[in-house]
Amino acid sequence: MHDIRFVREQAEAFDEGLKRRGLPPMSAEILKADSERRSVQTEMQELQAKRNEASKQIGEIKRKGGNADEQMKLVAAMKDRLSALETAEKELAAKVQGYLCSLPNILFPEVPPGVDDSDAKEVRRFGEQPKIAAPKEHYELGEALGMMDFERAAKLSGARFTVLQGQLALLERALGNFMLDTHTQEFGYLEVSPPLLVKDEIMFGVGQLPKFADDMFFAGRTKSREDLLREALTYAEAADIDALKKGEMSLADVVANAMNRAPVKEDLWLVTTAEVPLTNLVNNEILEKEKLPLRFTARTPCFRSEAGSAGKDTRGMLRQHQFYKVELVSITAPEKSVEEHERMASCAETILKRLELPFRTVMLATGDTGFCSKKTYDLEVWLPGQNRYREISSCSNCGDFQARRMNARCRAAGDKQTEFVHTLNGSGIAIGRALIAVMENYQQPDGSIVVPNALRKYMNGLERIG
RNA sequence: GGAGAGGUGGCUGAGUGGUCGAAAGCGACGGUCUCGAAAACCGUUAUAGGUGUACGCCUAUCAAGGGUUCGAAUCCCUUCCUCUCCGCCA
Numbered sequence: 001m002h003d004i005r006f007v008r009e010q011a012e013a014f015d016e017g018l019k020r021r022g023l024p025p026m027s028a029e030i031l032k033a034d035s036e037r038r039s040v041q042t043e044m045q046e047l048q049a050k051r052n053e054a055s056k057q058i059g060e061i062k063r064k065g066g067n068a069d070e071q072m073k074l075v076a077a078m079k080d081r082l083s084a085l086e087t088a089e090k091e092l093a094a095k096v097q098g099y100l101c102s103l104p105n106i107l108f109p110e111v112p113p114g115v116d117d118s119d120a121k122e123v124r125r126f127g128e129q130p131k132i133a134a135p136k137e138h139y140e141l142g143e144a145l146g147m148m149d150f151e152r153a154a155k156l157s158g159a160r161f162t163v164l165q166g167q168l169a170l171l172e173r174a175l176g177n178f179m180l181d182t183h184t185q186e187f188g189y190l191e192v193s194p195p196l197l198v199k200d201e202i203m204f205g206v207g208q209l210p211k212f213a214d215d216m217f218f219a220g221r222t223k224s225r226e227d228l229l230r231e232a233l234t235y236a237e238a239a240d241i242d243a244l245k246k247g248e249m250s251l252a253d254v255v256a257n258a259m260n261r262a263p264v265k266e267d268l269w270l271v272t273t274a275e276v277p278l279t280n281l282v283n284n285e286i287l288e289k290e291k292l293p294l295r296f297t298a299r300t301p302c303f304r305s306e307a308g309s310a311g312k313d314t315r316g317m318l319r320q321h322q323f324y325k326v327e328l329v330s331i332t333a334p335e336k337s338v339e340e341h342e343r344m345a346s347c348a349e350t351i352l353k354r355l356e357l358p359f360r361t362v363m364l365a366t367g368d369t370g371f372c373s374k375k376t377y378d379l380e381v382w383l384p385g386q387n388r389y390r391e392i393s394s395c396s397n398c399g400d401f402q403a404r405r406m407n408a409r410c411r412a413a414g415d416k417q418t419e420f421v422h423t424l425n426g427s428g429i430a431i432g433r434a435l436i437a438v439m440e441n442y443q444q445p446d447g448s449i450v451v452p453n454a455l456r457k458y459m460n461g462l463e464r465i466g
Numbered sequence: 467g468g469a470g471a472g473g474u475g476g477c478u479g480a481g482u483g484g485u486c487g488a489a490a491g492c493g494a495c496g497g498u499c500u501c502g503a504a505a506a507c508c509g510u511u512a513u514a515g516g517u518g519u520a521c522g523c524c525u526a527u528c529a530a531g532g533g534u535u536c537g538a539a540u541c542c543c544u545u546c547c548u549c550u551c552c553g554c555c556a
Binding site: 049055068 | 476484485513515516517523524525526536537546
């Protein structure tokens with residue numbers, strides 16, 4: 001979410017920021033609504049002050065047993081105007097808020113222009129690509145080993161799920177344990193085991209809602225769809241139903257109106273990443289600035305609908321509805337986030353280095369950087385089976401964009417003024433894809449897979465899978 | 467799932483229609499005292515927004531949203547959350 005004061009004070013910079021995102025200038029429209037809102041608010045507050053004064057007098061007069069008819073008439077006379085102003089103020093405030101929370105974050109100047117991952121700028125590269133004759137893809141290796149089963153997964157859950165068994169299941173567990181140990185013991189992250197089902201406002205806080213609902217799974221606590229619809233329809237108005245009968249209104253509109261009128265019941269979303277609960281740990285809090293940064297890590301399943309990626313990466317477990325990931329989240333003082341971003345990327349890189357997997361780090365282009373982010377580093381691991389680098393980690397500095405949505409602030413000791421914290425998140429790293437990378441990079445001609453040194457102690461000394 | 471009790475400032479907690487943004491205590495901060503500290507005493511101590519050059523003034527906020535009323539922390543409705551007992555359950 002953007003700061004209205006930033007739009008007021010630096011309208012050109014704001015529009016320039018939108019332009020780099022490929023969006024038209026919005027400041028004029030926003031400021032128009034903002035100034036309307038303020039003038040309505042001023043009039044409303046003046047009227048409220050008058051009303052409050054008159055009400056106070058009424059109270060005094062009545063206590064003394066006098067006749068307050070005149071004052072009551074006065075208040076009654078301003079009632080309509082006041083409620084109109086209150087409604088208008090609410091609408092305008094919502095309009096301004098709507099703009100501010102639906103536009104993406106302003107990017108740092110160094111973010112390279114471009115539209116997709118091919119425009120990303122490589123910043124560094126590590127490791128040598130292994131020389132493998134006729135490298136196989138991970139699913140060929142896994143299925144041949146009998147430890148990766150897509151058919152049975154489909155039987156249980158449909159496409160984009162995997163069943164891992166035996167040593168590959170162990171490898172998955174070992175990867176997560178290795179990553180968590182590294183981040184907690186060497187880099188000072190606090191291990192967290194968070195809820196995986198969260199409320200609307202939590203998804204809003206990290207920018208998943210309201211725009212990206214289609215990317216998520218929804219866990220209704222309620223009954224069947226039919227029951228839900230019936231319940232909502234009890235809020236339909238008689239006038240709407242009459243209009244429906246006369247054919248003046250569509251069923252869809254009647255339902256939509258009823259839904260709007262029905263009370264909001266909070267159902268829960270499945271987290272798309274542990275960033276969601278970890279970042280929100282500090283929502284609505286004022287943290288002691290001296291205790292920052294806070295660094296959290298968690299290994300959790302991640303649930304994604306992959307709505308926009310039909311047909312992409314359909315083979316294997318590269319793109320799944322459910323996968324494990326170790327996530328890193330930092331909550332920093334405003335002036336520390338840039339430094340923390342570099343540190344976080346290097347924590348993620350350390351994992352790949354220890355696993356001795358070749359990778360490169362790129363800075364995403366303007367058109368490819370996420371909604372909340374000011375700047376994003378992607379780590380791309382080498383996959384011999386695909387003969388290309390593929391994303392395995394994404395580290396973003398969100399500045400105060402999420403903090404504003406979550407109302408997460410900090411305050412220095414002795415200060416009265418609070419500031420919004422900065423939030424950063426990064427994969428440290430995606431476990432499913434790390435498993436793929438290990439399989440493809442460590443594959444042997446006989447179809448077995450050598451276990452990287454760093455993982456052996458997490459796999460009971462196992463040196464080779466298969 | 468059934469029954470009940472609640473949600474008030476940094477914390478504890480009073481307040482059931484009118485000078486209540488809210489008693490009291492604790493905590494924190496400033497001061498007096500002291501060589502210094504403690505104790506004691508005195509004082510200060512919410513957030514957001516609007517408005518004016520300015521001491522300021524105004525508005526909103528007692529979980530959230532809506533309603534009743536001239537006026538709501540207080541009454542009504544809905545939602546969310548917490549706790550207790552029973553049931554079920556890893």
